[in-house]
Amino acid sequence: MQETVTTSALLDPSHSSVSTQDKSSTGGHTSSTGPQPSKPSITPVSAKSRNPHPGANFHRMRRIIAEDPEWSLAIVPLLTELCIQHIIRNFQNNPILKQMLPEHQQKVLNHLSPDLPLAVTANLIDNENYWLRCCMQRWPVCHVAHHGGSWKRMFFERHLENLLKHFIPGTTDPAVILDLLPLCRNYVRRVHVDQFLPPVQIPAQLRPGDQSDSGSEGEMEEPTVDHYQLGDLVAGLSHLEELDLVYDVKDCGMNFEWNLFLFTYRDCHSLAAAIKACHTLKIFKLTRSKVDDDKARIIIRSLLDHPVLEELDLSHNLIGDRGARGAAKLLSHSRLRVLNLANNQVRAPGAQSLAHALAHNTNLISLNLRLNCIEDEGGQALAHALQTNKCLTTLHLGGNELSEPTATLLSQVLAINTTLTSINLSCNHIGLDGGKQLLEGMSDNKTLLEFDLRLSDVAQESEYLIGQALYANREAARQRALNPSHFMSTITANGPENSVG
């Protein structure tokens, strides 16, 4: 009895894993059992993962083990088993998969090595389990949710990202990426690269003076610091939907040079041509890349009348009023839903042009102008635009040197507008009176759910009262979400009231 206990303990892991994989097919092996076994020395091939224990012979005498679907009493392994083993062993040279029966396919896929060359596996294997193994083997942390829940997509996206990140123009062979293209073109939907390496400088830099002189050197060597040209890659990926780029160098350490962080005009032009040619692109992000007005305009010009683009993120760049004007033009010439210009250098004129475009826009849902300097003029223009706009739900105007006049206008907007759900006015100089006026406006509003007024010199009392109003709105929204039929009636009931107020 002791022996049985030990064997079962030894066998436990395999049993449990197998049974969790395939619980349903218990007892499906009655037909596959051969004649009564006589020689215990022949071990069944299917029990490869199992620890062959010479002492547990009686264990093999059993016809069925309901807990182990692969258990077979066959003395001589079945021909199918042998064939499958062979196929697995020679998969690299002779990949046979589609011609087999589904259960055999499953068996083969479960035993294939994740190190097989991609040229063999990429377009042949769709099994998520295999790609799960590939991913797990390669990366310790995997967030499959970031890749649409598909392990295969994740594998190719991250693989491509890795290649791009370490691509050095001039030294790395471009065929490395172009060879991958036919393999991954059907699976990659999102390209996220946060580093583009510049070409290697052949003349060694002088260590001591490099920081001070970097600007002039950068100008001199500008033609040589172009990064990888995405044109071919983007044109090749037929399902590309998201492009998230940062022209940046990570982990440069003491090799820091200013010209490592250049986004050149050639880069800009090639990128613009690439995204213009990509008609499936929905999200385009170009952040922390020193994009100034001219480059922004080049890129935006290429995005005009893009068929599907929905989100544009140019945050943390150097875009000024002219770039903002370009973005405003893009608003009226595309289906853009999200625009992010946070941490740029947009001032009042840029904000005014954005407001002008916003006044009659019916697509834009979210606008982020954090950490710009639009001041009261721009703020007032935006508030005026919001009086006619019926689409925008999220507006971020944090850190924009706004003050009381904007608050006055915004309070009027709050009373009228029924679409805005979130406004951020933090880090401005709203002032006590402005806060009171916003509170007044808030008292007539039933739709706003978030209103950030931190560090904007508003009296605590009004901030608290606004918070109360927001809380009431949130509760109402929750109720509406719980019973949508009621929601319709309240909306219709609220409509006239709001327009009167």
Next chain:
Amino acid sequence: MNPPGSLAGLDPNLDEHLSTQILAPSVHSDNPQERIQARRLRIAARLEARRREALGEYLDGKKESEEDQSKSYKQKEESRLKLAKLLLCGTELVTNIQVAIDIREIHRRVEEEEIKRQRIEKLENEVKTSQDKFDEITSKWEEGKQKRIPQELWEMLNTQQLHCAGLLEDKNKLISELQQELKTKDDQYVKDLKKQSDDICLLLERMEEQVKNVMKTFREELYNIEKAFEVERQELLASNKKKWERALQAHNAKELEYLTNRMKKVEDYEKQLNRQRIWDCEEYNTIKIKLEQDVQVQQLVLTRVPGWRSTWPTPVNVSCLATTCDILEILEQQLQQRKAIYQLNQEKLEYNLQVLKKRDEESTVIKSQQKRKINRLHDILNNLRSKYAKQIKQFQEENQSLTLDYKRLVLQFKELQKAMRHFALIDDEKFREIWLMNEEEAKDLIARAFDVDRIIHTHHLGLPWTAPDFWFLKNVGPISQQPQKSATQIVEEMLMHTEEEEAEEAASEPESYLDLPKQISEKTTKKILMVLCDESGFLIESKLLSLLLPLEQNECYLLRLDAIFSALGIESEDDLYKLVNFFLKYRAHRLSSSLQIKSCSQASMEKASMEKASMEETSMGSELELAEQTEMEGAKEESLVEGEKEEEEETPPSPWDIHPNDVLKILEAFVMGLKKPRDSRAPPRVQKNMRNNSKDSEYWQALTTVIPSSKQNLWDALYTALEKYHIVLTQRAKLLLENSSLEQRNTELQALLQQYLNSKINSELQVPPTQVLRVPTK
């Protein structure tokens, strides 16, 4: 001994593996029984877990739905609010860092801008001053060139040098300042970096804390909610238990009460029984005592039989006994008698019983017979029913088939009619063609005959010839009658005529173009019709009226009359005349009757007249003349009576006298009268299409006798004379031929003779024939 059940909350596979090793029967054991046991346990555990789960869910759902105000709901709401607040506060706490950095950045930017502005200003100032200085120095160089004295020059150079040095120093100072600034900036950068890393650390810390906090609070709240649910469940359980206990208690109390009641009742009954028993015993005893007393009395009586009557009042033993003996005897006798009677009765009863039994048997037999009969009759009934149903079906089918046949026949008949009509038409056509052909032929023949006749007359007889003129020679085509006109056509004609007449105005003979029946003038007819038309508008359909509005008056009248006629059933010419006549007659009668019976009321008079009119209507055809007469008389009378009043319109019975109100009555009477003839109208209509062929034979006969018999006789005579003449002529021709042939032979013979005479042989002969013969020529 049920470990899987206790661990059912975990993965059943895992816990099964864990638990079975130690305690329970293992699925890997050698003993099949043990394995089976193990599996059973596992299944039971799984089922248990599932059931518990389902039950829990069910309870949850129920609670949620039914108890809005319950503790758990409150707890849930509270937890929700608390968690929302926590989340909000936490996010705020975390984002506070970002906001703080943002504002710091803004401040930095503002400061930077200020410093930049100052720096630029300073640099500009510096540039200005240095430029001034430089200008001064350069101007001094010019000055220096004019200096001739070396000392002065040296001095100046020194000062220039000094100035330059000052300038350079200024610049150097500026540079060093700027470098200083740069250094401080660098320091600040490093500081900022440090600060940022600190901030990031703080952010991370806060995030972690927040996560921890949130997790903790969520757990707590979950725990709280669970606790609340648990408490509620406990409460519910307790309350239910209490309720249950109360109910149980109540039940118990009731049971007890019932029990006590029952006990009480049992006791009562027992008591009653006892009482009854006692009472019964007592009664029994009393009866017994009484009977015993009676027996004693009787014994007493028996003992004193002889003189019991006398001694009854005073009970003496002997007499009593005697009497009792007597009584006993009598009783015995009576007993015997009774017994006999009983015997008799018994026998009688037995006999009765036997009889009754017999009867019963008979009745059963009869019953069974009846039953059988009933069954049979039922069968028959059923049969009959089925037969009836079958027959109904059959007849229905037959009916159906017959109706089908009928329909088919009707169709066929219709088709036949159609064919007949078609053939009639074709026959007509053919008839006409044949007629024409024959006629043509006949006419040809006749023409030839006439030609021959003419030739005979002119050539042979030398008489002048005149072509005969017969009526039938002009006829072409089959002989036919004029068709009857319809009423509306007549009316149309009439209207046209009257119109013309009105236009002419001068025409004074209205009868000239109308083949109206004799006495009725056209004007009167028209007027009557006008009145009719105006009065009986109700007979016309309203739709038609609206359509008629735009039309001309005459057409309008025509159409309206048409409608009225169709409504009244007037179709032919005769009907129309009948109507008009009827009107006239009616008027005449009214007048006459009004003359005759002046006192009569209007209604009765009308009635009478109507009756009369209808009577007359029925015998219209025959009495037409009569009616006309009466009418004439009426007119005369009228003229006699009203002569003074209305001299102008006397001769024709003008329709103005017919009051419009009367029109309807007249019409009614007319329609009533017309009903009868209408019924028998169908056959004549059929004959309408029949051709009158009476005249045909006459016609053809006439054609044959176009050459009269006298002429034929003449021709015969002529023929025989000519025949004779012909024979004579042929004889003469024959004789002429014979004569000519004879002449020819003669000449031939003469030629031959001449030849013979002239031949040489004659000279050689001794006797020439010429000698012998007298040459006839010589």
